[in-house]
Amino acid sequence: MTCEEYKPERLLAVLEEGLNLLGGRELFHPGEKILLKPNLLAADPPERAVTTHPEVFRAAAQILQDYGVKLVFGDSPGIGSLPRVARKAGLLDPARELGIEMADFAQAQPLHSPEAAQNRTFMIAAGVLACDGLVSLPKLKTHGLMRMTGAVKNQFGCIPGLLKGEFHLKLPDPGDFARMLVDLNLALKPRLYILDGIVAMEGNGPRGGQPRHLGLVAISTDPVALDASVCRLLGLEPETIPTIVIGNEAGLGHSQPEDIEILGEFRGPAEKLDFKTAHPSGSLTVQAGRFRQSLVPRPVIDKTRCRCCGICVSCCPVKPSALNWPGPASLPAYDYQRCLRCYCCQEMCPEGAISLYVPLPGRILGGLRPREVKKGS
Ligand code: SF4
Ligand code: SF4
Structure with a gap:
């Protein structure tokens, strides 16, 4: 509406x-x-x-x-x-x-x-x-x-x-x-x-x-x-x-x-929307393996925007963090071999200083292919 x-x-x-x-x-x-x-x-x-x-x-x-x-x-x-x-x-x-x-x-x-x-x-x-x-x-x-x-x-x-x-x-x-x-x-x-x-x-x-x-x-x-x-x-x-x-x-x-039954008014804006996403990939289902580093978007820090607050380091679920940080006044640095690509750091950065970079963007990733899931866990 x-x-x-x-x-x-x-x-x-x-x-x-x-x-x-x-x-x-x-x-x-x-x-x-x-x-x-x-x-x-x-x-x-x-x-x-x-x-x-x-x-x-x-x-x-x-x-x-x-x-x-x-x-x-x-x-x-x-x-x-x-x-x-x-x-x-x-x-x-x-x-x-x-x-x-x-x-x-x-x-x-x-x-x-x-x-x-x-x-x-x-x-x-x-x-x-x-x-x-x-x-x-x-x-x-x-x-x-x-x-x-x-x-x-x-x-x-x-x-x-x-x-x-x-x-x-x-x-x-x-x-x-x-x-x-x-x-x-x-x-x-x-x-x-x-x-x-x-x-x-x-x-x-x-x-x-x-x-x-x-x-x-x-x-x-x-x-x-x-x-x-x-x-x-x-x-x-x-x-x-x-x-x-x-x-x-x-x-x-x-x-x-x-x-889907649409009730009431539900229409897009008059002009064509060019709604920008966080990265261009159509899918992120590529698993760990030799292509992971080049296909899965990786977080990168814009040094001009970073205020060295350390929030990205502390919110990383990998312990110890997949971001190395000498301490306040220092820029964190990613260890991409340990990074899960969960993007919690990008999500929580208060300065918008972390964006997602796709080394090989485009159609390589294709559409989403849900994997078979076993019952339980
Ligand atoms: S959360 Fe953002 S501003 Fe803070 S250290 Fe990380 S990249 Fe820099
Ligand atoms: S993407 Fe996830 S695992 Fe990688 S550094 Fe950021 S918070 Fe840690």
Whole structure:
């Protein structure tokens, strides 16, 4: 749906209209406790387009409270505490005004999903499991590993703190990582997804890219259909987004246009979009081996932008870090033989100083070819 600005009255009207088309109140029971899960990646102000905009949060919360549900909110930031990130992102004010408390994202409890294809147990924030349901409020952005972050990827923040890094260590292949995200969504079963694409992020996302005005809000109960439909609007091929391909295969949702019913207004901008991704590769499924160094995009540091803060070193899941860093005032240096290509460093750099370089770009990588996955793990 089109919503050109973050104006409270307009957002309220757009979200109300969209939710009514999906059944609105019928998706919830009065008195239920629902978790609002915005994207709170890092402590950046709303205009950086890193986090879900506070006015989207406010409008969604007002409507859900009108349905009679009790709300809490939370996320597990990639860096920084939840209160600090929520304050910087502008969410604390609407949360206070509407009486929405912060959920417990410090403790973790197991969530079992026996039917999952790959990941049967997740450690989930206690505050998520204490709720009757979840409403996801993703921000539309590019992403180094998954190419885009939208409805499916947003639930990764339900896994607290350092536990997220373990998945990057265990699942360096993007296809395996996407399957984990799909399993996570199948286990959590979010009730609804409301995507903030009014100002999205393109280029070197999900933190170091450029804000891009799209005037888009998308609402769905099917995260795969939402992500696939938005990708088509942006000119991105859904077949190159691992979470969409695998989400469709696993039954999380639908990716093909003939299986998706578009309700209400849903159209692209008048001009042709040239939405820039974090790197040009169509797929990242190339495994370790003699071609890895030349085919898989590698993170590189722009020395002119680096402020030598060391965040990239500390967020690397490889221990000791795959970035060598003598200390403050020194530039980190990559050890590419040890680097997993998880791109956590590129994701968290506050200066946008790390970008992804493809030694041999082009069509060599082809489309995504999901690998056979054994049950369990
Ligand atoms: S996180 Fe970015 S700014 Fe900080 S040391 Fe690494 S490259 Fe430099
Ligand atoms: S150096 Fe960066 S891309 Fe490589 S493993 Fe560490 S965080 Fe991941």
